[in-house]
Amino acid sequence: MSFTGLYEFLRALQKNNSKEWMDDNRKWYHEVRDFYIDWLNQMDLKLAEIDPDYTHTTGKKAINRINNNLLYHPDRPVYKDHFGAGLDQETKQGDFYIHLGTSESFIAGGFYKPKSSLLKSIRQAIDYNGEEFVEILENPSFKKMFDGLIDDGESLQTAPKGFSQDHRFIELLRKKTFAVQHDLTQKLVTSSDFDDHVIEVYKELLPFRQYLNQAVSV
Numbered sequence: 001m002s003f004t005g006l007y008e009f010l011r012a013l014q015k016n017n018s019k020e021w022m023d024d025n026r027k028w029y030h031e032v033r034d035f036y037i038d039w040l041n042q043m044d045l046k047l048a049e050i051d052p053d054y055t056h057t058t059g060k061k062a063i064n065r066i067n068n069n070l071l072y073h074p075d076r077p078v079y080k081d082h083f084g085a086g087l088d089q090e091t092k093q094g095d096f097y098i099h100l101g102t103s104e105s106f107i108a109g110g111f112y113k114p115k116s117s118l119l120k121s122i123r124q125a126i127d128y129n130g131e132e133f134v135e136i137l138e139n140p141s142f143k144k145m146f147d148g149l150i151d152d153g154e155s156l157q158t159a160p161k162g163f164s165q166d167h168r169f170i171e172l173l174r175k176k177t178f179a180v181q182h183d184l185t186q187k188l189v190t191s192s193d194f195d196d197h198v199i200e201v202y203k204e205l206l207p208f209r210q211y212l213n214q215a216v217s218v
Helices: 003-015 019-024 026-050 116-138 140-146 194-217
Strands: 082-087 096-101 105-111 178-184
Touching (some): 003 026, 003 082, 019 026, 026 082, 026 096, 105 116, 116 140, 116 194
Antiparallel strands (some): 082 096, 096 105, 105 178
């Protein structure tokens, strides 16, 4: 099994997105899933070697369910079009997320639409030491790899409660998502360079994630 095989399975699944097809191809699914879990286990060890504060995360813990939650999203297909997994995982948010899918593949990190208590903590950290966060965001190598914070379309039009409209970091304080994304091509994922690229992205993302994880742990 390989990442090429993983994408082949996902394409077939999207053409036949039903429980009946999945039941008929359960063995194929488990071969792909087990391959991805094994790869995640290997990457887990590699990342632990370069980051002394890394939280070991087994592939089985890291990988997300391939089923969509139809109870909350009844309009979605039965199965997702991707395999998602979060390494360096103390909580599901703030982890190092790897998304391999038919429509898009990417690596991401940070907090996407965090709950209000976490959002409040991040805003307080920016209020107290926004200079450090801006320095991380403006680092040329970081900007080249991530191209700015993800725009969730839900930023406030005014200042959040407790902050002045003319706060020097008002544009950051208005945001409700503090996450970045690095897009991947299937050509890269299926190449021999993929592991090294993942490690490179992890290293570049680390100061950003450390800042946010420290903010929410205070």
